[in-house]
Amino acid sequence: MQPCSELEQARIAVIDDEAVACREIRRAMEKAGCRVETFSDGESALKQMARTPFDLVLCDLRLPGMDGLEVLEGVKARAPETEVILMTAYSSIDTAVRAIQSGAFHYATKPLNMKELCNLSMRAMEKVRLTREKEALERALFPRHHQMELIGHSRQMQEIRGLIRKVSHLNCNVLIQGQSGTGKELVARALHFQGLRRDNPFISFNCGSFTEELCANELFGHERGAFTGANETQIGLIESAHRGTIFLDEIGAMPMAMQIKLLRFVQERTLIRVGGVKPIPVDVRLIAASNQDLKEAVAKKKFRQDLYYRLNVVVISLPPLRERKTDIPLLIRHFLSKYNRVFGKRIRDVDPEAMEILVHYPFPGNVRELENIIERAVALGDHETIRSTDLPPDLQKLSISSADIDDWPSLEEREREYIRQVLLKTHHHKTAAAEILKIPRTTLWRKIKRYGLE
Ligand SMILES: Nc1ncnc2c1ncn2[C@@H]1O[C@H](COP(=O)(O)OP(=O)(O)OP(=O)(O)O)[C@@H](O)[C@H]1O
Numbered sequence: 001m002q003p004c005s006e007l008e009q010a011r012i013a014v015i016d017d018e019a020v021a022c023r024e025i026r027r028a029m030e031k032a033g034c035r036v037e038t039f040s041d042g043e044s045a046l047k048q049m050a051r052t053p054f055d056l057v058l059c060d061l062r063l064p065g066m067d068g069l070e071v072l073e074g075v076k077a078r079a080p081e082t083e084v085i086l087m088t089a090y091s092s093i094d095t096a097v098r099a100i101q102s103g104a105f106h107y108a109t110k111p112l113n114m115k116e117l118c119n120l121s122m123r124a125m126e127k128v129r130l131t132r133e134k135e136a137l138e139r140a141l142f143p144r145h146h147q148m149e150l151i152g153h154s155r156q157m158q159e160i161r162g163l164i165r166k167v168s169h170l171n172c173n174v175l176i177q178g179q180s181g182t183g184k185e186l187v188a189r190a191l192h193f194q195g196l197r198r199d200n201p202f203i204s205f206n207c208g209s210f211t212e213e214l215c216a217n218e219l220f221g222h223e224r225g226a227f228t229g230a231n232e233t234q235i236g237l238i239e240s241a242h243r244g245t246i247f248l249d250e251i252g253a254m255p256m257a258m259q260i261k262l263l264r265f266v267q268e269r270t271l272i273r274v275g276g277v278k279p280i281p282v283d284v285r286l287i288a289a290s291n292q293d294l295k296e297a298v299a300k301k302k303f304r305q306d307l308y309y310r311l312n313v314v315v316i317s318l319p320p321l322r323e324r325k326t327d328i329p330l331l332i333r334h335f336l337s338k339y340n341r342v343f344g345k346r347i348r349d350v351d352p353e354a355m356e357i358l359v360h361y362p363f364p365g366n367v368r369e370l371e372n373i374i375e376r377a378v379a380l381g382d383h384e385t386i387r388s389t390d391l392p393p394d395l396q397k398l399s400i401s402s403a404d405i406d407d408w409p410s411l412e413e414r415e416r417e418y419i420r421q422v423l424l425k426t427h428h429h430k431t432a433a434a435e436i437l438k439i440p441r442t443t444l445w446r447k448i449k450r451y452g453l454e
């Protein structure tokens with residue numbers, strides 16, 4: 001096989017518990033100009049993947065610990081664009097076929113034919129290269145589409161993406177609910193830009209920042225002479241969004257009087273400009289968002305029930321980030337590449353200690369908070385990886401470094417100390433001490449002996 005110059009930098013991970021197989025594959029792949037790392041189990045390969053991404057993973061199906069299918073799942077969760085080829089004995093071809101259905105590129109049967117394996121690998125890496133090229137092209141050609149990419153591999157995010165795909169081509173009203181920073185606006189944009197209205201305007205309006213009069217003026221526009229200073233007729237945001245989408249953000253904060261006017265528009269699809277009399281038909285898709293529970297607002301009479309029922313034809317609920325922690329590493333990679341581009345840096349990854357902190361942090365500000373943390377870390381970071389010291393001081397405090405762990409007493413040390421204090425307090429009266437400790441006298445005896453407290 002000819003070495004392929006474009007693939008010279010291609011990185012391959014070979015996972016096989018048979019050292020001979022690893023050696024043979026390495027030799028063949030290196031001859032083809034690839035960089036190869038070998039692993040005897042899936043766990044260590046995935047650990048390494050967190051540091052350096054691979055283009056292709058060649059993995060034996062039967063492995064000690066994680067099996068090939070679990071490795072495939074792990075690889076796809078970390079780097080969906082990485083291709084995986086599973087290697088299997090003839091007898092388990094059924095499983096290999098299932099693997100392809102779960103996202104593997106292909107399978108190779110054992111005993112391996114090196115030439116075939118190399119050809120298969122080249123095809124897989126060609127696919128990786130094409131996917132990357134396509135992504136780069138899309139980024140250059142449609143920056144606004146790319147900015148709307150909803151990252152996340154969790155079950156919840158997959159369901160949300162499915163829902164967006166289903167309803168983006170329909171004209172129904174959509175209500176997006178979720179805490180601040182969970183991605184409501186991103187979902188609204190995705191609905192618009194993936195739908196038939198994508199070439200028409202997407203206009204966003206924050207209902208919480210205006211009084212009723214200003215709200216009506218902004219959304220419906222006004223006729224000339226409608227009020228002092230209205231020297232010209234001005235069309236409102238809804239009319240400007242004709243054939244496109246109007247996104248009403250923080251709808252729960254819309255003044256009550258304005259809610260009636262909006263309801264009329266939602267029902268009739270015509271509006272009357274402030275100071276006007278003529279109903280004007282407008283074709284817009286309506287998407288609303290709220291970070292408060294609108295049903296609760298209805299119960300408290302803060303939001304009109306009739307408007308609520310009109311808006312929530314389809315509801316998309318975005319879970320807080322802490323309820324889909326598996327998305328955190330993917331989001332981190334996404335924001336790393338975004339801010340590397342912004343700041344012209346080449347930070348490759350987040351080191352294990354910083355990752356540990358980030359995965360366990362509850363993120364009250366959700367994805368926006370995570371994005372700000374990564375932006376800050378990329379802007380300030382001086383190393384190849386983000387370290388815990390690049391995180392905001394509040395998060396650094398959450399780090400349990402190995403030095404701290406060494407300082408912490410063990411449970412036994414604590415128990416010994418506590419028993420010693422109780423014995424001191426009771427002047428070594430065993431029955432009284434056992435009563436305080438709520439353990440049988442015999443157990444106390446054993447512990448006294450064990451800890452040398454006689
Ligand atoms: N799933 C996601 N993938 C990638 N980026 C995301 C995701 N979710 C949120 N973001 C990013 O997080 C930031 C906040 O998202 P967005 O503005 O959509 O949140 P929001 O729910 O509208 O917040 P708020 O209620 O405060 O207005 C944006 O920069 C957005 O691009």
Ligand SMILES: [Mg+2]
Binds near residue numbers: 184185249
């Ligand atoms: Mg928002």
